[in-house]
Amino acid sequence: MSVAANKQATPAAEIGNEQEGRSNHWEVRTQEQPYAFLPTHEDKNEIKEKNRYGQLIDCVDISGLPEGRSMFINENPEVGTNPNRNKQHGFFFTADNCIGCHACEAACSEKNENPAHLAFRSVGYVEGGSYPDYKRMNISMACNHCDDPVCLKGCPTKAYTKHAEYGAVLQDPETCFGCGYCTWVCPYNAPQLDPVKGRVSKCNMCVDRLEVGLKPACVSACVGNALDFGVIENTPENREQCKTSIPGFPDPEITHPNIRFQQTKTLPDEMSRTDSMPVKYHKDDKGNYKPVVDQKEGKAKFWNFAKLNSKENPLVLFTLFAQAAFGTLLIPFLAALFGIDAFVAFINSDMFLPLTIISLLMTSFALFMSVTHLGKPFRFYRGFNNLRYSPMSREGLGLAMFSAGCGLTALFSLPGNLWLNELSVSWLDLNLAQMTSELPLAAMQTGAGIFALIAGFIGIFYMNKCYQIKARPFWNHLQTVTSFSGNSLSLGALVSGVIVITTLVMQQAESAVIQQAVLVFGLVLCVGMIIEAIGLIRHNHDLNRNENEGGAAHYVQCTTFGKTYLLRNYLLALNIVAATSLVMVTAITEFTVTLALAWIAVALLNVVTALIGRALFYILVIPTTMPGAFFWKNKGFEQHARDIGLADNPATGVAPLAH
Template sequence: MNQELKKSPAMDSMVNSFDPATMSDTPTQAPTAQSSHWEIRTQEQDYAFLSDKEHAIENRYGKRIDLVELTDKPKNRSMFINENPEVGSNPNRNKQHGFFFTADNCIGCHACEAACSEKNENPAHIAFRSVGYVEGGSYPDYKRMNISMACNHCDDPVCLKGCPTRAYTKHAEYGAVLQDPETCFGCGYCTWVCPYNAPQLDPVKGRVSKCNMCVDRLEVGLKPACVSACVGNALDFGVIENTPKNREQCKTSIPGFPDPEITHPNIRFQQTKTLPDDMNRTDSMPVKYHKDQDGDYRPVIDQKAGKEKHWHLDKLSSRENPLVLFTLFAQAAFGTFAISFLAAILGFDVFVRFFHSDMFLPLTLLSLAMTAFALLMSVTHLGKPMRFYRGFNNLRYSPMAREGFGLTLFTIGCGITALLLIPHNEWLVTTVKQSLGVDLAKLLSAFAVENAPLFSASFAVVSGAAGLYYMNKCYQIKARPFWHHIQTATAFSGNSLSLGAIISGMLLLPTLTVQNATEHELTQALIVLGAVFIIGLVIEAIGLLKHNYDMNRSSNEGGAAHYIQCTTFGKSYLFRNTLLALNLVFTATLLVMTLNTELSSGLYLAWLIAALICTLTSVIGRALFYVLVIPTTMPGAFFWKNKAFEQHARDIGLADNPATGVAPLAH
């Protein structure tokens, strides 16, 4: 098993460890066996031992608790902890385990957080388990509820399905969702899809790591380090659905906890103390929680930033800038190639003529170069760029893997099409022969197959469409409601059409002019490209209207993100939307003029202005897309796990102290 479960560097020799097979019912009796699963440094207390005797057959979601029955793996398979082939003798090692958190008992001491970080040797800016809190009421009836949260080792782990490298595994042993940092290439997609902020992306090491359920301790009958360190008896652990002693409840939710239906997490809660109807987060996120009629707390918008609109253009730049370029260039490249090719297939004379001209080769090469640049930008976004090839490991589940695979096939399709076009390119063949004395037509005669470019171009279009489809699926994330909307699809497809029409026109129209095309042919080309351009703008505008309508009526994190969009970035958002609306009217007018008047340099200039405006609105819109999203994550503390405080620490230089826990601005 590839899993980062570390030994204590201070221990060089074998030491006594607890093994359930050698223990009596009294956990304090000294064990006689030895094991190297986990090296023990201090005597464990009674409460640190697992004590599950019985368990249910299914959990409340209808999933089997005995996981070995769901797999073809041997019941006594070794987990190779610390590269040791021994098999633990825990009688419940093949049952789904989980955490139990009693909020009434948590005093916010962070002992669990410290114990976890100590055992896993985490740096200050990484915490597999974090303690945050929500508060409400007013003096003297002020209430505060602490929340300790780590990985919940879910029944339906979205991190596992989303990871393109297959760094995650759901094990039959304890139901642990384990992640291998050595397989990870640091894309951070698992941190996007997880609703609980469990996977931690280390910007220094450029990779993700997370809670491993302390399976090394479980193998020898001990509870995880965080549970054993809990001062207030707030954390407990065992076979899922087994309510610990002296507990009254076994709920699946608590104020501040995201919807458990997203992943079916293996954590249960108790919270019996009366809380105010409104519980506030103390971090900077504009979300609070309101008790509804059934007694459950739902997220609502907390207008912490007021209602004043700002520009904040400087904040549009983020560490996701490579993804802004990746998505825009990939969409524009596909649109450029697909529009010209499909228009030729549909029988538009000028596009048929362009497809058979020498200039379709440069267009193909340009589409290939733009896609290659886009893929390069996606690679530079990785924490471990040299491991980019692992991005295809999880084609079975990961939309990110499928996105990259589709765009790679599109690039290959464009390359093959370009190779097949070279023997038919008279200008290139003549120029190379005159300057170098090489007869390209003869050299590449094997590729001069009739209709071969047609098939390779069709392959490229299909592959590119699949890549863009899965690009949209990458952002349809339940843990990020601001993205989980049709507007993501309309923005991506709209930009592909509008930007593709711009670049196609920049190649097609000069080519037709050089070929002495008639004004009718030029008009036909401009009308087709202009119509596609306008359709792209219309699709994008419809998506924005729908998104604005839905987010204004949403009380979840999507609505909170839209609130930030309308306040912190209110003027930038209004500017982009106004430009888009004006450009739509402007281009519609230009299209009518193109249909009814003669072509002129003034008309071409007007279309160029419309193209520049579209490019500007596309860049602003995509930057807002990445900056604004608010995930469904657990509340942070007032200082740490608080984005506003992290920025404050950077502004005043506190972040330069490595002990403060503020992650460097790197990926």
């Protein structure tokens, strides 16, 4: 019999003496009750080989790591006493027993010394029916230590680790730089971003308690015997179900979470959330509850321009500037490679150097804005730690390499720049062209430009991948691709068009050459806006028919921001019509100042459209997260608390609008 099993049969007076002979990862207090100890399952026949998703329960077999190694918990190098420490453990929640007392929350927060605005475990609820047949079902939820932890794969700093011991997904707050990406990809709201400390932390499965045979603090504190814990797929005593989902729980196929449920009491066919999320749950023909849109706010349309201003503003600028910078270099450089006369002349002119520098500066500003969004901005260099898995790491590397490519292109353009050569001869008696005459500068410039475009494409590609998140169906759509690629073309056409056409005019190029350049930029502008419009049409079509969190986000888009959404769509349609008309006019008439002003007006109007659209993109997303309570974990209550000043009370649990 193991030490943990002996504890359950040992008088409380003797526990203190036995503590001396065991590892001290956690103090086993004399008042520990038998239900606080882990089941040992020494009979190996009790433990299944695989879970219901086909994953091996023995984590050593998966990881290849040796058994018996120390986790170095609480600075302690000893090895724990749990005989099943290398098996995947998980929580078991019996919804029928939960009384919503929040004792699990309190115990978790006390053990982890969490501030009032954070909770690694939280209790929400859904309700349905009407008097006298009214039902409420409470849901206690923390990290589920999944088989496929999307937080681990998404984290750019590599702050997450899936341990062979207990299958715990652990996160190191000291490694984290506070980007919050793990909070986006997790469907269960497990990682908690602290806007005060600027970093993420989460449930650690109480591995220090597990090492001495104790269940997690939340389980030991549960008053109603609703929470239990042990090797996954082992149904606790006095339980008859081991389900993977209950009403309000996101699709387990996203991450294969290590939590099992029992819920036997009859519930109404429709269950509503008590928080402000416009989602409810409807029972299908198979008895499973699926999310549907809950039109809590009616169908009235509003502007709400003030609400477009959010903590995600740096990301609005980051994405738009990065996309515009890529398009700024892409259009003239690619057109020159295809041999279009106007662009060949521009690439060979002195103004190609300023264009590459402008593209470099725009990318640098974009990256700076992404850094300001971090909770710990000075740790930005850690963003490249997880290139193996994280699209965010790859996005950052791609854009950094694009900046380097722009810099090299500018560098190789210096010797051939006549204006700089004249300046260097007159001021420094130094001729760059003579110094580099033996170098194949034209080929080097072309090579650096091609490298920049490839790197920029990789950066924009992974920028899109960052938002293809199953836990956020509003983003996980073709429209994200069309928006990012369309803005790269339309905004890039504006910036590079101004530079190129101004250069051609100042060089007194032939009218046909100027007309050719205007037509190319006009067509690219049209194509970019049409691509974006196609995505928006498809997005509207799909989400109008989707009864999930994506459909709920679209409902908010059409009501809370309904007039703003229509304005953006009308402006985009107007831009497309105007730009198409201007292309036809440009094709048959000479380029004039009036025509130039008309093009500039359309391009600037497109900038306004892009800003509104990107702000809506960040404001509207509704994740597939767990239900909150009327007060706790309720965005509506948080906003109300800020409006009336209640948020100023630190005991309220409303975090400052930081990060």
